[in-house]
Amino acid sequence: MAYKIAILVGSLRKESFNRRIAKSICAIRNDGLDCSFVEIGDLPLYNQDYDSAPQQPEQYVRLRDAIRPVDGVLFVSPEYNRGVPGVLKNAIDVGSRPYGQSVWDKKPAAIVTASPGAIGGFGSNHQIRQSCVFLNMPVMQQPEAYLGHVTDASFDESGCLKDGPLKDLVEKLAHAFHDWVDMIHRSRAALAEDSAREAQQREEQPA
Numbered sequence: 001m002a003y004k005i006a007i008l009v010g011s012l013r014k015e016s017f018n019r020r021i022a023k024s025i026c027a028i029r030n031d032g033l034d035c036s037f038v039e040i041g042d043l044p045l046y047n048q049d050y051d052s053a054p055q056q057p058e059q060y061v062r063l064r065d066a067i068r069p070v071d072g073v074l075f076v077s078p079e080y081n082r083g084v085p086g087v088l089k090n091a092i093d094v095g096s097r098p099y100g101q102s103v104w105d106k107k108p109a110a111i112v113t114a115s116p117g118a119i120g121g122f123g124s125n126h127q128i129r130q131s132c133v134f135l136n137m138p139v140m141q142q143p144e145a146y147l148g149h150v151t152d153a154s155f156d157e158s159g160c161l162k163d164g165p166l167k168d169l170v171e172k173l174a175h176a177f178h179d180w181v182d183m184i185h186r187s188r189a190a191l192a193e194d195s196a197r198e199a200q201q202r203e204e205q206p207a
């Protein structure tokens with residue numbers, strides 16, 4: 001069974017390296033990860049007044065509806081000025097509200113950042129991670145994915161990564177992300193079974 005994964009890309013650029021890396025991850029593990037891109041470029045800027053408005057912006061509803069049913073979330077993003085691009089932070093904020101109704105809660109996640117620069121979006125990566133901690137999303141720890149020196153030459157004509165060290169790392173990452181999502185869902189299912197069994201045993205025991 002393939003896990004349903006929502007991918008959010010923190011770049012709106014047509015030829016985005018990050019989007020192409022996300023595509024490569026999907027292609028590598030398409031047996032175990034059923035990926036869909038959730039578009040975030042049209043989301044109005046988050047405004048807390050919407051939380052109590054009679055009607056939510058339709059783009060907010062679309063984003064939340066797209067995230068709610070998935071088994072995991074993959075963030076793939078550049079770094080802007082050593083931080084998370086506004087478009088992605090906005091999407092994270094939209095999904096987190098109204099208060100108490102966050103669609104991110106408990107979703108296993110992974111964070112990949114890529115840049116032509118040497119440090120591979122480290123700053124952005126950790127800002128996204130910080131939000132995930134608050135949002136109660138278990139984030140994959142290893143392999144860390146600060147993909148540096150990414151250029152057009154890293155990709156083939158189909159838009160996927162060419163063979164080489166970068167692809168090797170992304171392959172490891174794709175497998176690790178599948179295993180991470182799998183471990184979390186299996187553990188939760190096992191815990192739920194244990195609780196159900198214990199509850200049944202309590203019921204069956206004479207008072």
Ligand code: FNR
Pocket residue numbers: 011012013015016017018019077078079080081082083114115116117118119120121
């Ligand atoms: C950048 N870029 C950049 N790169 C980096 O490594 N660290 C940074 O802090 C920044 N800051 C930054 C700010 C802004 C406003 C822009 C437009 C760009 C360069 C960035 O990594 C590069 O443009 C990537 O190609 C963007 O990712 P996509 O669009 O290719 O996915």
